[in-house]
Amino acid sequence: MSADMRVTLCGVRGSTNAPGLEFVRFGGHTSSVAIGPPDKPPTLLLDAGTGIRNVTALLGGAPFRGAVVVTHMHWDHFQGLPFFQGADREGARTDVVLPAETTASAVEIFHRAMSPPVFPIGVDGLNGEWATHGTPEGWAEWGGYSVLAKEIPHKGGRTLGFRVQASNDGPSLAYLPDHGALVPKGRTTGVLHDNAMELCEGVDLLIHGGPFKDEEREIAIAFGHSTIEYALELAVAAGARQLAITHHSPARDDNALDDLVAGLAGPSVSFARDGASVNLAATKPPSAVGVSGGVLAACSKAAHRGPKPA
Template sequence: MRLAMLGVRGSTPAPGPAFTRYGGNTSCVAVLPDGVPGGLPGELPGDGDVPALVLDAGTGLRGLGRLLGDAAFRGSIVLTHLHWDHMQGLPFCPALDRPDARVDLYLPSPRPLETLTRVMSPPHFPITPDGLGGAWRFLTSASRPIEGFDVTVAEISHKGGTTLGVRVERDGRSIAYLPDHCPQAGCEAAAELAAGVDLLLHDGQFLPGERALADAYGHATTADAAAFAARCGARRLVLTHHAPTRTDDALDVLAKEFEVAREGDVLVV
């Protein structure tokens, strides 16, 4: 598998010159099967023959077009939760909003369309979900095969509504994606989800000295993430969901100790 990092920021986008090297867009990861080029413009075929799986739909989702070229998106998007920074890109990605698109959107809700409509409708937004172009299905998240990947979801600890962690497996390789997670809450489901994965993409929003903020918002410190990865036996840890105040220079310092996700990178698993 390859993970195309389309957005690695948390809470809110971070525009400006201090955020250009690591990126300012919020959470979005495209999962590509092995052997498919990714990360360069137009290199992901859009003819429906290649599995297309996207994790979260933050503002980074707009960058999906760089992978598809002029093609429509035909695939599935799995949302970990419904906070704005993980779904704000949905109506702003042209590859999804066109007549020849096909989108299966998985939400952590028993009434997915009703739930999405509550946050995407006037007066909060000009259109409702049924105003998006293409063939859309709004589905309740569950562990199942999706686009040729084995996808497992489990509820994990994070404040402000149901939040899922996601495990993706294909061809004997595995990744776990937990961009918003409070490991100090001791969630066993999260540990089982990430057990023995080849790559753990995990919340690293706060530093150890920001413990009070991490606890208040239900996030991890970098030390929490490292301890969780060790506990799970993850072979590789990459920190994501960077704080919107964490500048490029600050992330350079963090990168001396940890592997840090960067918008535009493609991680090979």
Template sequence: MNLTLLGVRGSTAAPGADFVRYGGHTSCVAVSAPGEPPALVLDAGTGLRRLGTLLDGRPFRGDVVLTHLHWDHVQGLPFSGAVDHPESRVRLHVPVPDAGADPLEVLRRAMSPPHFPIGPDELLGEWEFVPLLPGPVALDDDRFAVSARRIRHKGGVAYGLRVAEPGGVQAAYLPDHLLLDGGTDGAAIADGVDLLLHDGQFVASEQLLATAYGHTTVPAALGYADHCRVGRVVLTHHHPDRTDAALDELAAAFPETPGGRPVAFAVQGTTLAVSPKRNVSQ
């Protein structure tokens, strides 16, 4: 399983010379089998605009699963030629507050006039809007299995996602995650995965901000990774003011978790090959 990082920023995109190496687009991850184009996308931030580069100009056909509906996770939907295309076929999984909610109407609250010129049902192509609820996620492509679990994040329903190859490797994606109560919330979604792609928006000195906005500090995220016994950690959802130089400093300061698990800081445009985890003593 390959995870291509199309967007690694949180809150808002970060353009400019100081953000070139790690990238400035907001959250979006394309999931694919080796040698195959992606048919599964996690989140639809501005990084979704880059999806076409993985499809050689072809329209996207598959599932897009949203962790939550904040702007930095949905803003790419009307700006990606791969999904907003006459020949696209998209099944969009929309977090909803309860089983009776209409996912199209929930999404329309932020994407319709006067807030935006068109509604989600005016996107080009064939679209299906389905509610995302806790538990297994029904995908069109049986090469992967996805499950969703509610996690803490300020401002609406938010999910952590676990992606697995049947009988193979597994990854967890928690880009917005408030860790409380000893840092074990949501552990079931990440327990034992080979790769954890996790919220690392704030540093330890910003703990009050992290808690206020429903996010995690880097040290807390690494402790969570050890608690979940993951194989390796990639921190994403970088603060929009965190420059390349500042991220370099963090990468040098945190090469591994306290338990010895490898740590990396997400770089837009890179592809992470998920491989079986090595044994770690803690």
């Protein structure tokens, strides 16, 4: 496996698709990220929202052979799988890696969701080879990369965040599209969660959800999601070198996202777009994310690191 990695954002919306001309520039597909060597097709996919359909074009006509690692079992993170043409063909080999749920097996949930009467066929009706796995927390090898899975706060079932390493001294990224800070009683802002910090520490790229603004934090807390300000705070505290804010609200069109982009301070922070890609190299850039103005400066109360509430 190459020491470098190419990361392509294939779906950057949260909750549901956002069709229409007013969503064309940032994109309307739900969560999916493709990872592979810069000169070869991707072998590791993070989440399988409708954006996974865009991965087929990255394969150069070849069948997909790799792993799809899913953060949690909400619809917008796995419903694109049966529409992934690169895997639904002869010669394809796909490992579907799901969080090991504390109640019903995620594998069982997936198979129930993809079977009649909810869906016309089951997994066994797809072409190619398919294998489903439940994964606990910890390191594992998937798609040619080392992947660290850690449970992070969200809402409505177990949610994992991921750290992906190309090699011991190669580039790294963290992926936390659905994560909300825990808010202890008596506080209005959350603490930076220990597992989130471990996943994000010193990464070359942090892809983090930010569907809400600071003035919308009560809604964010209710849905177990993050504000943009919290994502920035985590990136700075963890020493991430780049931050891409994803999981955009389907109610926020291109013009509204443009307004948010205008408030960012510096090239190391961006809003994710469908089809955007970046090459992460083993040679590190000299500095981490630094946000001295814009959105972060508008925070009235910054989040801080603290112990995990009981």
